Amino acid sequence: MSSSPHVFDVTEATFDRYVLENSFHKPVLVDFWAEWCAPCKALMPVLAAITDSYAGELLLAKVDCDQQAGLSERFGIRSLPTVVLFKDGQPVDGFAGIQPESAIRAILEPHLGAAPEAVAEPEADLATVAGALLDEGQAAQAIALLQPAIGEQPEDALLILLGRALAMDGQLDAAGQVLDAVKDKEAHKAALAGARAHLAFLRQAVGMPPRGELEQRLKQNADDSEATCQLAIVDLSQQRYEQALDALLGLFQRDRGYADGSPHRTLLEVFNVLGSEHPLAIQYRRKLYQILY
Known part of the structure; x- marks a missing residue:
């Protein structure tokens, strides 16, 4: 649970009061998540940071779908994480799956006016999100997230994650090329060894x-x-x-x-x-x- 006053949990009993009624005064972002969902946990700090950056002009409500199944059914939630933006008592926008901070801000901006100055997305946050996707076996989503970021700034830690994702996606030669592009191999020795070992298992399995x-x-x-x-x-x-x-x-x-x-x-x-x-x-x-x- 976040210590931010703008982030709070909601239940079936409190949803209408805390989300729908509040949304007539300011937009409320609702995060549908579950304890077992690794991408959900990776997304949470990103959503909390965005919410806090709006300095009270945006609220974030969290719905634990395992505990509040009625809310999942009410809003037709089919996959986690799912994030829905409420305004004037109605859902007006949202997304399913994990997204980088820049994409989430782009979704919010039309509904909140000019967005606050966005801080450059830290590599650690992107790496956490991508790692969570890989843990869930969502290699294609991890590739889609990592490739644009690496195109702008080819950080070694992100290259290793991309290599793992490409390997899991069956692009074995491309994975090997990406792992070969890691510059500081000594600093990333353990992570690189693990990625290369998994690639070797995939090649042997063929x-x-x-x-x-x-x-x-x-x-x-x-x-x-x-x-x-x-x-x-x-x-x-x-x-x-x-x-x-x-x-x-x-x-x-x-x-x-x-x-x-x-x-x-x-x-x-x-x-x-x-x-x-x-x-x-x-x-x-x-x-x-x-x-x-």
Whole structure:
């Protein structure tokens, strides 16, 4: 919950009073969100900053759709996040999905007169939004958000995010070219290693047998090391990390010499993809340590 006096939560019981009645005096932006929605959480601080920049001439009401299902139904909310602008008791504009600050300001300006002087969008905010989109598997939206910004200012952190997004979108060669364009590779060593590892998994998966064929082989022989390793690569390419880690750890435990130690190397590459602070990386690094020592 924001500490701003212009940002507040609303429920089915308070919506008409706090949103509709207030909107006769000043526009009210309504943010339909949910706790499980990563893009929603990335968008919240952007909306709050925009609202505060209007110095009381714009209000922001937040609707938790898990708790206020009746409001979602009332306004036909089909996807999250959805943001609706109310004026004179009626919805007059809005958007679905995540948007950069500049696009949101452009939507608001016709309804609020001249917008306050916009502060240049910080790279960190854009990176947070793009990262949230990637976490939700929305690669195309992340690409659409990142490419214009990088065209103006090719920051290394944004290039890495774009490389990840292109890889997830199946544009593997383009992803490799973008990652190669990162200038300060040492400063972004961990993030770059993770992006390159995921790209490598995607490239390997291209040549793998279909999932159904691999699963059938494992039904017939659960100790088929080749099928286990190949299915783990397919899972990694589709970001099914826990399934892949389970399979690779089991393979390493029973056949650690398979393909010159491929299970061990692949486990370490997955840790790079996830990052050292990811709960799965911590959990499976500990399990690997216990097997080794």
